[in-house]
Every structure is written in structure tokens, then in C-alpha cells.
Amino acid sequence: EGQLVESGGGLVQPGESLRLSCAASGFTFSNSWMNWVRQAPGKGLEWLANVNQHGTVINYVDSVKGRFTISRDNSQNSLYLQMNSLRAEDSAVYYCATDKAYSTFDLWGRGTLVTVSS
Amino acid sequence: QSALTQPRSVSGSPGQSVTISCTGTSNNVGRYNYVSWYQQYPGRAPKLLIFDVNKRPSGVPDRFSGSKSGNTASLTIAGLQAEDEADYYCCSYAVTFGTGTQVTVL
Numbered sequence: 001e002g003q004l005v006e007s008g009g010g011l012v013q014p015g016e017s018l019r020l021s022c023a024a025s026g027f028t029f030s031n032s033w034m035n036w037v038r039q040a041p042g043k044g045l046e047w048l049a050n051v052n053q054h055g056t057v058i059n060y061v062d063s064v065k066g067r068f069t070i071s072r073d074n075s076q077n078s079l080y081l082q083m084n085s086l087r088a089e090d091s092a093v094y095y096c097a098t099d100k101a102y103s104t105f106d107l108w109g110r111g112t113l114v115t116v117s118s
Numbered sequence: 119q120s121a122l123t124q125p126r127s128v129s130g131s132p133g134q135s136v137t138i139s140c141t142g143t144s145n146n147v148g149r150y151n152y153v154s155w156y157q158q159y160p161g162r163a164p165k166l167l168i169f170d171v172n173k174r175p176s177g178v179p180d181r182f183s184g185s186k187s188g189n190t191a192s193l194t195i196a197g198l199q200a201e202d203e204a205d206y207y208c209c210s211y212a213v214t215f216g217t218g219t220q221v222t223v224l
Contacts, residue, residue, distance in 0.1 A: 035213075037215075038152070042164050043165065043223075044121065044207065044215060044216070044217050044218040045156070045207050045209075045215045045218070046215065047213040047214075047215060050213070054149065057217055059213075061165055061213075067209065098193045100169070101152075102152035102170075102211040102212075103152060103154065103207070103209055103210065103211040103212055103214075104152070104169040104170070104209075105154070105156070105166060105211045106169070106175065108163040108164055108165070109163060109164075110163050
């Protein structure tokens with residue numbers, strides 16, 4: 001059975017950077033579209049970015065364009081999210097998730113908490 | 119992308135049926151038969167319940183069903199059980215989530 005494990009979250013100050021990782025196992029990572037979704041405390045789900053199987057097609061929600069970068073390393077079965085110029089409103093639990101097709105997120109990690117505060 | 123609109127909360131007694139609506143536009147829910155639903159317990163990751171409007175992944179009880187009419191999709195939970203108390207989110211292609219609905223079992 002597939003598994004996703006996020007890491008890299010923590011407490012950072014506004015303006016700082018953080019790199020999240022998502023380690024995949026139990027399924028063919030290189031065949032999967034991958035996504036980052038976040039959830040601010042007490043709020044709903046917000047899709048952030050996705051990347052296709054080869055890393056050649058990438059999409060972002062407008063609110064993170066130019067600040068966040070999604071990438072993947074199929075040789076390491078890993079997904080990444082580089083987050084720069086972090087703001088207080090970026091504080092959230094960040095999930096990685098597979099997309100079986102057409103925005104159907106069938107496998108989720110447990111999430112990693114990012115807190116942006118001075 | 120604007121979020122899809124869901125009721126903030128719904129409630130029902132054990133054994134009853136509840137329906138959660140998910141209203142979008144002709145550019146998302148109304149255009150595509152790609153609506154999915156997710157169940158989320160506090161402090162846990164979301165879990166896929168329904169995809170492609172009305173299909174259930176293996177292991178999801180048939181008490182959960184989905185439908186769509188025009189720009190509105192719906193999730194129905196029949197025979198409500200205590201374990202169904204959770205938050206529920208819809209999602210439409212392309213990657214627009216709903217606002218979320220808290221289901222309370224009275």
C-alpha cells in the first residue's frame with residue numbers, strides 16, 4: 001500500500017525560506033502526478049501546486065506563484081516544495097498528495113506543520 | 119480560483135440521512151464530471167470518499183454516495199453513524215476545493 005511522508009516543517013520568521021520534502025513508497029512514484037495542499041489552522045483545504053510525472057508540467061495557485069517552487073526527483077521517490085519569502089498567512093499544515101486523475105487526490109501524507117511567526 | 123460553496127455544518131441523528139451540497143459554477147462543477155469528496159477527522163489527513171461524482175474507492179462503505187445536478191454536487195450519507203462525525207470537502211477539476219462542512223451526529 002502506498003505511503004507519503006512529509007518532512008521539513010517548522011517555525012520560521014517572516015521573510016525566511018523553508019524546503020519541504022515528501023517521501024513516497026509502496027507505489028510507482030514516477031507514474032503519478034503529485035500535489036501540495038495546505039490547511040491553515042481551523043480553515044479549509046487549499047491546493048497549492050502540482051507537477052506531472054516527468055516534472056515538465058507545473059501549475060501553481062496564484063497566491064504562491066513566484067514564491068514557492070515544486071519539484072520532484074523520481075530517482076529518490078521524492079517531492080519537494082521550496083518556499084521563499086514566507087508570510088504569516090503561509091502558516092499551515094502542508095500535505096503532499098497523489099492525483100489519480102482530474103483532481104482526484106487518492107493518497108495523502110500526514111502533513112508537516114509550518115509556522116511563520118516573529 | 120474561488121472555492122466551491124458548502125454549508126458550514128449539517129447534523130443528523132444516528133440512522134438518518136444527511137446531504138451536503140457543493141455549489142460551483144459552469145466553469146468547474148457544471149462543466150466536468152470530476153467531483154471528488156474527502157472526509158477529514160480532526161488532526162488527520164483527508165481521505166478520498168467519492169470520485170468522478172459518484173464512484174467509491176475500494177473500502178468506502180456504500181452509505182456514502184455522490185451526485186450532481188447542474189453546478190451543484192452533493193454527498194449523501196445514509197444511515198448516519200457516530201464515526202461519520204467529521205469534516206467533509208468537495209473538490210472539482212481543476213483543483214478547486216469546497217469550503218468544507220462539519221457533520222455532527224446528534
